[in-house]
Structures are given as structure tokens and as C-alpha cells.
Amino acid sequence: MRDQVEITYVTPLSGAFTKPKATDALEHLLQEKNIHIESDFAIERVDNENKKIIDYGGREIAFDLLVTVPTNKGDELIGRSGMGDDLNYVPTHKATLQAKNYNNIFVLGDASDIPASKAGSVAHFEAEILTGNILHFINKEPLKEEFDGHANCFIETGNGKALLIDFNYTHEPVEGSFPFAGIGPLSLLKENRMNHMGKLAFRWIYWNVLLKGTHIPFVSATMSEKGRNYEEITEH
Ligand SMILES: Cc1cc2nc3c(=O)[nH]c(=O)nc-3n(C[C@H](O)[C@H](O)[C@H](O)COP(=O)(O)OP(=O)(O)OC[C@H]3O[C@@H](n4cnc5c(N)ncnc54)[C@H](O)[C@@H]3O)c2cc1C
Known part of the structure; x- marks a missing residue:
């Protein structure tokens, strides 16, 4: 029934992805799937009566059918503790992962306010540096x-x-290859079958390697620039 359904993706950002480079490279995927984008839309309210x-x-x-993602917030527990900011995230030094207001507290994952993605890979990479610190x-x-x-998704x-x-961050x-420079076998910022196979393989790696705390030698906590055409971004 896909040909009978219109899908509109509405976002407060200027494009479909949080990173402008990803939007440039990947917006065609939405066009191919006949998904219309409405960008720069900061929702103020839902008028359910008039849909x-x-x-x-x-x-x-x-x-006709609205699917919304609420504002991402930290846990109320953090709010109640007085340690959080307005969104219940703990203000955290983005390079050391030490809480800014409590020097004997270190923060990783979704609880921190650092300007990294809220993602499992980020929590994983942070863990190594946090433990050391x-x-x-x-x-x-x-x-x-x-x-x-560093985020990898x-x-x-x-x-x-x-x-x-x-x-x-920077x-x-x-585009490039991952995890081995020039060899891959996975390609960055490209849609292909090998990346899907990599995702399926990652399921096994997650349960059998990551959860056991086994170190993967060729994936580092900080980002490697080898074999990739990275462009620096200036921080705001
Ligand atoms: C729908 C969805 C899809 C996602 N997909 C992806 C993806 O494809 N790839 C990716 O990398 N990331 C993805 N993420 C993000 C990823 O799951 C999170 O970034 C990651 O789990 C954060 O880890 P964390 O340890 O910081 O927090 P969590 O995994 O949320 O762990 C916090 C833990 O604390 C426990 N807890 C809370 N309050 C208390 C309390 N008072 N006492 C004791 N325990 C408590 C919770 O039960 C929970 O187990 C997704 C998230 C969502 C919601």
C-alpha cells in the first residue's frame, strides 16, 4: 500500500540528518523512497481537532497520522538531584568526561550534556577514556x-x-573505508549491501565481544583519519 500513502518527514533542523555533510550525501535516499521533507519546522503545538x-x-x-519524537531529556532523577541542567543532563567537560560542578563524578552516555550524539557507540568509546580518567x-x-x-553508526x-x-566533534x-584504511571492507557514507552485512555481523560482535568487555584492536575510542577524506568543522 506504500503507493497510497504520503509520508512527510518534518524536522526542526535544516535537513534530514543532524550533520550537514550527511544531509548533502543522503537526502537523495528520501527522494528515492518518495518521502517529502519539511525542514526548519520548530513545532509549537498540535491541533488534533483540525489534524x-x-x-x-x-x-x-x-x-492523518502523526508520529512525534518528544524532546530528548535526561532522567528526572538527575533533575531531582540538582546536578542537572534545564534538560536534566549533567554538565560535563567534553574531553575529560568529568562533571563540571562535581570533580569526583564522571559522566558517560546519555546522561551527559556533551555535544556528541546520544548513541551506544559514543557511550562505548567514552567508557575507555572515562575509566582512565x-x-x-x-x-x-x-x-x-x-x-x-567519536560516534560510529x-x-x-x-x-x-x-x-x-x-x-x-571536529x-x-x-567518504572513506572502515575499519581498515583503503581496505574497508565497509564504506563510509555510502549505501551498499556490504554495510548491511557489517550491521548483521555487528549483532554477533555486540553480544559476544563488546558485552564481555573484549577490546577490539582495530576500532579505537578516538576517531582515526587514516583512509578517509575528513574535513575539519569549526566549533560554535
Ligand atoms: C529507540 C532507540 C533507538 C536507538 N538506536 C540506536 C542505534 O541504532 N545505535 C546507537 O548507537 N544508539 C541507539 N540508541 C541510543 C542508545 O540506546 C543510547 O545512547 C545508549 O543506550 C545510552 O547508554 P547509557 O548507558 O548512557 O544509558 P541507558 O542505556 O539508558 O542506561 C541507563 C540505565 O540506567 C537505569 N536507571 C535509570 N534510572 C535508574 C535509577 N534511579 N536507579 C538505577 N538504575 C536506573 C535504566 O534502567 C538503564 O538501564 C537508541 C535509543 C533509542 C531510545
């Missing part, structure tokens, strides 16, 4: 400013294909 959503500028979009703190040694915002695109993106995702 439309309205943004702060008064722009309206009609719907807790030990440095206990031993009264200087903390290492090592975390670079598969994006399933359907029909047995997937994308893989790799980026950090580098937009672009």
Missing part, C-alpha cells in the same frame, strides 16, 4: 583530555542495504 501541526512562525502541516583522579594525576566526540536503509557513518562524516 495539523503548527510551528512558531505559524506554518501549518496537515496530517577515574584512575588518574584516584591517583591524583592530571586528567587526559582525550574524548573527541550504521543506518539501515532497507532492501538489504545500509550506511555507515563515522564522525567526531570532523563531519564523509
Whole structure:
């Protein structure tokens, strides 16, 4: 029934993906799937009676079925503890992962306010640096400013294909090979079957390697620039 259904993807961002480079490279996927994009739409309210959503500028979009993603927030527990910001995230130093207001607390994963993706890979990469810094703190040694915002995500695109993106605080995702420079076998920012196979293989790696805490030698906590055409981004 797909040909009888219109899908509109409405986002407060200027494109379909959080990273402009990814939007440039991947927006065609939405066109191929006949998904219409409405960007720069900061929703103000839902008018369920008249079946439309309205943004702060008064722009309206009609719907039959609305699927919304609420604002991503930290846990209320953090709010109640007084440690959080307005969104219940713990203000955290983005390179050392030490809480800004409590020097004996270190934060990783979705609980922190660092400008990295809220993703499993980020929590995983942070863990290595956080563990080291807790030990440095206990031993009264200087903390290492090592975390670079590294994120690495598969994006399933359907029909047995997937994308893989790799980026950090200062580098937009672009094309290249992963995890081995020039060899791959996975391709960055490209939709293909091999990436989907990589995603399926990752399921096994997750349960049998990552959860056991086994170190994967060729995937580092910080981002590798080898074999990739990364472009620096200036931080705001
Ligand atoms: C629908 C969905 C899809 C996602 N897909 C992906 C994906 O494809 N790839 C990816 O990389 N990431 C994905 N993510 C993001 C990823 O799951 C999170 O970034 C990651 O789980 C964060 O890990 P965390 O340990 O910080 O928090 P969590 O995994 O949320 O762990 C927090 C834990 O604390 C427990 N807890 C909470 N309050 C208390 C309390 N008071 N006492 C004791 N325990 C408590 C919770 O039960 C939970 O087990 C997805 C997230 C969602 C919601």
C-alpha cells in the first residue's frame, strides 16, 4: 500500500540528518523512497481537532497520522538531584568526561550534556577514556583530555542495504573505508549491501565481544583519519 500513502518527514533542523555533510550525501535516499521533507519546522503545538501541526512562525502541516519524537531529556532523577541542567543532563567537560560542578563524578552516555550524539557507540568509546580518567583522579594525576566526540553508526536503509557513518566533534562524516584504511571492507557514507552485512555481523560482535568487555584492536575510542577524506568543522 506504500503507493497510497504520503509520508512527510518534518524536522526542526535544516535537513534530514543532524550533520550537514550527511544531509548533502543522503537526502537523495528520501527522494528515492518518495518521502517529502519539511525542514526548519520548530513545532509549537498540535491541533488534533483540525489534524495539523503548527510551528512558531505559524506554518501549518496537515496530517492523518502523526508520529512525534518528544524532546530528548535526561532522567528526572538527575533533575531531582540538582546536578542537572534545564534538560536534566549533567554538565560535563567534553574531553575529560568529568562533571563540571562535581570533580569526583564522571559522566558517560546519555546522561551527559556533551555535544556528541546520544548513541551506544559514543557511550562505548567514552567508557575507555572515562575509566582512565577515574584512575588518574584516584591517583591524583592530571586528567587526559582525550574524548573527541567519536560516534560510529550504521543506518539501515532497507532492501538489504545500509550506511555507515563515522564522525567526531571536529570532523563531519564523509567518504572513506572502515575499519581498515583503503581496505574497508565497509564504506563510509555510502549505501551498499556490504554495510548491511557489517550491521548483521555487528549483532554477533555486540553480544559476544563488546558485552564481555573484549577490546577490539582495530576500532579505537578516538576517531582515526587514516583512509578517509575528513574535513575539519569549526566549533560554535
Ligand atoms: C529507540 C532507540 C533507538 C536507538 N538506536 C540506536 C542505534 O541504532 N545505535 C546507537 O548507537 N544508539 C541507539 N540508541 C541510543 C542508545 O540506546 C543510547 O545512547 C545508549 O543506550 C545510552 O547508554 P547509557 O548507558 O548512557 O544509558 P541507558 O542505556 O539508558 O542506561 C541507563 C540505565 O540506567 C537505569 N536507571 C535509570 N534510572 C535508574 C535509577 N534511579 N536507579 C538505577 N538504575 C536506573 C535504566 O534502567 C538503564 O538501564 C537508541 C535509543 C533509542 C531510545
